[in-house]
Amino acid sequence: xxxxxxxxxxxxxxxxxxxKREPRLFVRASGMHYWNERGDRILDGSSGLFTSAAGxxxxxxxxxxxxxxxxxxxxxxxxxxxxLAFKLADEVASxxxxxxxxxFFCNSGSESVDTAMKIAMAYHLARGEGQRSHxxxxxxxxHGVNIGGTALSGMVRNREAFGTLLPGVLHMRHTLLPExxxxxxxxxxxxxxxxDLLRFVQLVGEKRIAAVFVEPIAGSTGVIVPPKGYLExxxxxxxxxxxxxxxxxxxxxxxxxxxAFAAQSFxxxxxxxTMAKALTNGAQPMGAIAVRDDIYQTxxxxxxxxxxxxxxxxTYSAHPAACAAGLATLDIxxxxxxxxxxxxxxxxxxxxxxxxxxxxxxxxxxxxxxLAGIEVHPGKAPGVRGTELQGRLxxxxxxxxxxxxxxxxxxAFIAEPVHIEExxxxxxxxxxxxxx
Ligand SMILES: Cc1ncc(COP(=O)(O)O)c(C=O)c1O
Numbered sequence: 316x317x318x319x320x321x322x323x324x325x326x327x328x329x330x331x332x333x334x335k336r337e338p339r340l341f342v343r344a345s346g347m348h349y350w351n352e353r354g355d356r357i358l359d360g361s362s363g364l365f366t367s368a369a370g371x372x373x374x375x376x377x378x379x380x381x382x383x384x385x386x387x388x389x390x391x392x393x394x395x396x397x398x399l400a401f402k403l404a405d406e407v408a409s410x411x412x413x414x415x416x417x418x419f420f421c422n423s424g425s426e427s428v429d430t431a432m433k434i435a436m437a438y439h440l441a442r443g444e445g446q447r448s449h450x451x452x453x454x455x456x457x458h459g460v461n462i463g464g465t466a467l468s469g470m471v472r473n474r475e476a477f478g479t480l481l482p483g484v485l486h487m488r489h490t491l492l493p494e495x496x497x498x499x500x501x502x503x504x505x506x507x508x509x510x511d512l513l514r515f516v517q518l519v520g521e522k523r524i525a526a527v528f529v530e531p532i533a534g535s536t537g538v539i540v541p542p543k544g545y546l547e548x549x550x551x552x553x554x555x556x557x558x559x560x561x562x563x564x565x566x567x568x569x570x571x572x573x574x575a576f577a578a579q580s581f582x583x584x585x586x587x588x589t590m591a592k593a594l595t596n597g598a599q600p601m602g603a604i605a606v607r608d609d610i611y612q613t614x615x616x617x618x619x620x621x622x623x624x625x626x627x628x629x630t631y632s633a634h635p636a637a638c639a640a641g642l643a644t645l646d647i648x649x650x651x652x653x654x655x656x657x658x659x660x661x662x663x664x665x666x667x668x669x670x671x672x673x674x675x676x677x678x679x680x681x682x683x684x685x686l687a688g689i690e691v692h693p694g695k696a697p698g699v700r701g702t703e704l705q706g707r708l709x710x711x712x713x714x715x716x717x718x719x720x721x722x723x724x725x726x727a728f729i730a731e732p733v734h735i736e737e738x739x740x741x742x743x744x745x746x747x748x749x750x751x
Contacts (some may be wrong), residue, residue: 366597499691
């Protein structure tokens, strides 16, 4: 592509100057691979951006979206509906832990988080506890980039330019502990960090916190698996003090942890689950929030007859093309038993990732299910080595997402053992000569 054509597009979360000096473009994808402009094949080690769990360019999804766009391209989402939205909500609800039977659609993970915050506020107001205006999140959390999600964010680079976005957001400590370094799955140490929530209750008052947002596995910050007992204790405290627990499963949802949702993998049921990405296999933008039935009912009951109950929604909520993509995606997951496949691939995948710990540059390896973080010792400044690593891997034929100095590996569930071996071999090649 010519340099002048690269100018107008302002890339998100990207060093635009570096990208435009040395652009890395994908022009085609299929299954486990991308192709660049020169025709080189690049193995996808991160399912795109944790989106394409069933592999790229699935014809079933393309066909469903194409047909939908020729049948019913758009329906106003307020006061009107279309059958696919109800069908998809029903199918999403069927994957949820019992009791989370209502689904609100939006267009991204960020919107799902901000929507969940508003549902929490509307719910408490409807039950006469509108004074619950505090939200609790964690250090190192990523909850998207809208105003609410940025305020919840625990990643300094994502917040530092934006000042005080929302008053009353409190951050628990993160759970990345040196004691759990190189620990496969859930660490043994750190359950007591959940008591930060208790301290906040004691600090701001028993009926002041609306909701706690937790990524069951913190993904974008570099894969932090919760210590044993931690999520259970958060659940316990929330229940005790009437605080809503929201699991942000934008990365974990739809099989990444070996069950439909991490809530099931960890055996802890939240009050809401936010999701996006693999809901449509990344083929259409879509997010959703699954909500406990009585939260939905309380908000409905709180409004007078004839009055809209919840003043929130998007023009593209439950867009017909996104619903078609979602239904086709869930159909593939079901028919190909991809969540089970993710579960059965996980041990070999984790073996391959943890085997990299012998490299001197590797500082830590963390992982659960088909998700792993390989952290390298920092270079000149935090993040520089990680950025260089993803560039080098791309040039060798592997796409991975990096955050700071962590490579986040998350293959599609259609991966064959040979793809996992190839991902590990690329990482080993790229890291072998590096020294801390
Ligand atoms: C846990 C979590 N929440 C929210 C988001 C934001 O999603 P989106 O980029 O679709 O707005 C992400 C994106 O990676 C995420 O990992």
